[in-house]
Amino acid sequence: MGGAYRKAPDARTLPTNVVTGGRSGVDSNRHICTIVPKFSTFVQIMTAAATGRQNPRPRGAARREALLDGVLRIVAEAGVDAVTHRRVAEVAELPLASTTYWFESKDHLLTAALELAAQRDTVRLHEFIAAQLGRAADPVELAVAAILDPFDQSPHASRGSLLATYALLLEAARRPSLQSVTKEWTDAYLNVLERLFKVAGSSDPRADAKLLLAAADGLLIDQLASGEAGDLAPELRRLAGALVRRR
Numbered sequence: 001m002g003g004a005y006r007k008a009p010d011a012r013t014l015p016t017n018v019v020t021g022g023r024s025g026v027d028s029n030r031h032i033c034t035i036v037p038k039f040s041t042f043v044q045i046m047t048a049a050a051t052g053r054q055n056p057r058p059r060g061a062a063r064r065e066a067l068l069d070g071v072l073r074i075v076a077e078a079g080v081d082a083v084t085h086r087r088v089a090e091v092a093e094l095p096l097a098s099t100t101y102w103f104e105s106k107d108h109l110l111t112a113a114l115e116l117a118a119q120r121d122t123v124r125l126h127e128f129i130a131a132q133l134g135r136a137a138d139p140v141e142l143a144v145a146a147i148l149d150p151f152d153q154s155p156h157a158s159r160g161s162l163l164a165t166y167a168l169l170l171e172a173a174r175r176p177s178l179q180s181v182t183k184e185w186t187d188a189y190l191n192v193l194e195r196l197f198k199v200a201g202s203s204d205p206r207a208d209a210k211l212l213l214a215a216a217d218g219l220l221i222d223q224l225a226s227g228e229a230g231d232l233a234p235e236l237r238r239l240a241g242a243l244v245r246r247r
Contacts, residue, residue: 064102066092071113076164080171083109111177114168117161118185124149125192139196140244143209144236146192147216162224166217189213200244208243215239 070092074083083106085099092098103109128149132142172178193209202208219232 063094063098067099067102068113068116071109072117072164075167076160080167107175107177110168114178114181117165118181122188125188129192139200140237140240143193143196143212143240144233148233162220166221202244211243212240
């Protein structure tokens with residue numbers, strides 16, 4: 001997954017090496033991977049605290065982040081068309097002048113909000129993989145879990161996050177300014193998944209990473225559109241396993 005925020009870190013900087021080891025009693029194309037740590041520092045990107053009338057208003061960079069959280073909430077609840085400087089200020093409970101100080105246009109608001117979402121999720125992805133350091137893990141299981149982990153942790157909160165994310169990703173088709181952020185966010189996932197598929201024995205790890213990520217996106221969008229909810233992990237594991245077994 002501009003402005004005062006750094007671009008989402010490239011997953012190629014993920015501080016791990018992945019080495020393979022066989023696992024008896026399992027298809028020979030499947031392996032166990034052990035994540036071997038390198039040197040790393042992860043910077044926790046904290047979600048801005050919800051603002052209330054009884055609480056002090058945020059200042060400086062925290063105020064900017066609160067405004068971007070407001071953009072994401074509006075997009076999740078009402079769509080991209082509902083985003084205006086005035087509405088963002090109302091949702092963030094900040095003066096209108098704050099939005100025009102930080103963001104000169106709606107395009108700037110949307111781009112910065114997508115960058116923030118991408119940055120947070122990419123950090124989350126890196127931290128998820130870092131948590132596996134030194135553990136033996138099935139790379140196919142790990143690939144699926146890396147995609148679904150945030151939704152398993154908080155399904156209710158994740159629904160709003162998904163609505164905002166996919167709305168902004170689709171908006172990139174109309175707004176070129178969003179496209180570079182979208183590509184970097186996607187590449188962060190593909191770089192991690194590609195490495196895991198390589199460990200699992202895939203004959204074309206990059207292509208398999210793209211297929212798994214696209215399938216996950218499609219299934220998640222289908223759940224959002226239908227209002228249904230369910231565990232997508234078994235379907236994604238089946239797909240990932242079939243891709244690895246294919247020669």
